[in-house]
Amino acid sequence: IFMFKLTCVRFKCSLTNTILDVLHQRAGWVEVKEDGEWDFNWCDVGWLRENYDHSYMEEHVRICHFRNHYELTRKNLMVKNLKRYRKTLEREAGRLEAAKCDFFPCTFELPSEYHLFVEEFKRSPGSTWIMKPVARSQGKGIFLFRKLKDIMEWKKNGTRSEEQRDEAQVESYVAQHYIEDPYLINGRKFDLRVYVLVTSYLPLKAWLYRDGFARFSNTRFSLSSIDDQYVHLTNVAVQKTAPDYDPEKGCKWQMHKLRLYLTAKHGSETVEALFKDIDNIFIRSLQSVQKVIINDKHCFELYGFDILLDQDLKPWLIEVNASPSLTASSQEDYELKCRLLEDTLHVVDMEGRLTGREKRVGGYDLMWNEGPVYREDVSLETLGSTYQIPNTHLGCVNDRKKQLRQLLRPFPGPKRA
Numbered sequence: 223i224f225m226f227k228l229t230c231v232r233f234k235c236s237l238t239n240t241i242l243d244v245l246h247q248r249a250g251w252v253e254v255k256e257d258g259e260w261d262f263n264w265c266d267v268g269w270l271r272e273n274y275d276h277s278y279m280e281e282h283v284r285i286c287h288f289r290n291h292y293e294l295t296r297k298n299l300m301v302k303n304l305k306r307y308r309k310t311l312e313r314e315a316g317r318l319e320a321a322k323c324d325f326f327p328c329t330f331e332l333p334s335e336y337h338l339f340v341e342e343f344k345r346s347p348g349s350t351w352i353m354k355p356v357a358r359s360q361g362k363g364i365f366l367f368r369k370l371k372d373i374m375e376w377k378k379n380g381t382r383s384e385e386q387r388d389e390a391q392v393e394s395y396v397a398q399h400y401i402e403d404p405y406l407i408n409g410r411k412f413d414l415r416v417y418v419l420v421t422s423y424l425p426l427k428a429w430l431y432r433d434g435f436a437r438f439s440n441t442r443f444s445l446s447s448i449d450d451q452y453v454h455l456t457n458v459a460v461q462k463t464a465p466d467y468d469p470e471k472g473c474k475w476q477m478h479k480l481r482l483y484l485t486a487k488h489g490s491e492t493v494e495a496l497f498k499d500i501d502n503i504f505i506r507s508l509q510s511v512q513k514v515i516i517n518d519k520h521c522f523e524l525y526g527f528d529i530l531l532d533q534d535l536k537p538w539l540i541e542v543n544a545s546p547s548l549t550a551s552s553q554e555d556y557e558l559k560c561r562l563l564e565d566t567l568h569v570v571d572m573e574g575r576l577t578g579r580e581k582r583v584g585g586y587d588l589m590w591n592e593g594p595v596y597r598e599d600v601s602l603e604t605l606g607s608t609y610q611i612p613n614t615h616l617g618c619v620n621d622r623k624k625q626l627r628q629l630l631r632p633f634p635g636p637k638r639a
């Protein structure tokens with residue numbers, strides 16, 4: 223077998239935050255400006271749209287998005303794919319199996335599903351809904367409502383007259399059941415940001431990062447002030463504009479701290495069940511687009527999953543980001559993102575140091591490899607039968623340095639050229 227060995231990795235990067243720092247610091251990697259040839263491209267989705275379809279990529283080249291990443295990361299398409307997947311499961315595997323997809327709030331796309339939405343709206347009088355533009359981020363354009371007349375204003379501005387209709391596309395929104403009873407800590411709402419790396423869709427190969435964080439709202443939760451973004455939206459981009467935001471304290475808890483807190487409060491059995499339910503969300507949502515995403519061995523994707531917990535400790539999928547923020551909001555956040563990105567590059571393995579059979583690389587644990595991945599070192603024996611334990615460790619200790627030392631031989635660098 224011909225083994226391609228790079229003596230130096232030429233990279234391009236369209237961002238100027240932590241990822242560029244990590245790439246600059248990586249031994250044997252050199253930045254390429256403008257039109258130079260490259261082996262690795264941390265591109266943005268705009269670059270992908272313009273260049274992917276008419277560029278030839280050599281065998282060893284890697285880029286950080288799949289061509290149609292939006293199938294999972296645009297709010298309306300994610301729900302469409304999940305609904306279809308749930309239907310297929312119901313047909314092929316039955317109700318019980320399909321019910322494992324019930325982790326996203328009831329959602330309709332507007333304006334196309336307006337009538338379906340109104341039907342559902344009337345079935346649950348008094349409940350709260352959230353309206354979100356499908357392709358924006360950082361909480362932009364989002365509002366909550368309880369009465370149909372509250373979206374009339376939006377409808378008037380959003381939909382255009384007959385003549386205007388051809389000129390500009392109406393911006394699509396999703397109307398979604400608002401989770402009215404979020405799990406609160408110190409009276410505050412939060413959501414979880416979890417990182418999942420996909421290195422292949424066919425077969426599906428996905429890695430779960432141990433670190434992540436909870437993003438807290440700065441203001442006590444209440445359902446009486448539905449117009450107050452600081453209460454209801456946990457995006458850092460929103461919270462950091464709050465008048466009483468303290469940049470030193472920030473609004474984040476590391477996943478490890480959250481796991482310890484929940485374990486102290488509810489016991490390890492409950493918390494393990496919760497994290498198992500969260501794993502289920504990652505796998506099912508990736509499977510829902512497995513046949514839709516254009517699989518290409520040049521591509522990988524680092525997803526940021528947003529998960530919300532309700533008072534019964536049920537996890538809900540809010541959205542999936544293909545370009546999770548790599549800008550750091552504090553020193554601690556910077557260090558987490560550097561660890562995450564370094565390990566992402568270790569898994570992508572431009573240096574060719576791995577065997578391809580690894581179940582762990584730094585802070586990443588292999589979660590799915592055509593099927594569930596189990597831990598080798600432990601199994602539970604109950605009533606004579608053995609249960610295998612999933613190989614995931616979200617919020618557990620991340621002793622990545624020690625593990626990486628054992629795993630990686632140093633990259634030879636340009637000398638061997």
Ligand code: ADP
Pocket residue numbers: 327352354358359360361362364398399400401402412413454455456457528530540541
């Ligand atoms: P964006 O892409 O603009 O960040 P999100 O869908 O992530 O949009 O929503 C922003 C925030 O609004 C979330 O982080 C969460 O705090 C809150 N949110 C969104 N959808 C819901 C929902 N269905 N129920 C409760 N809170 C929600």
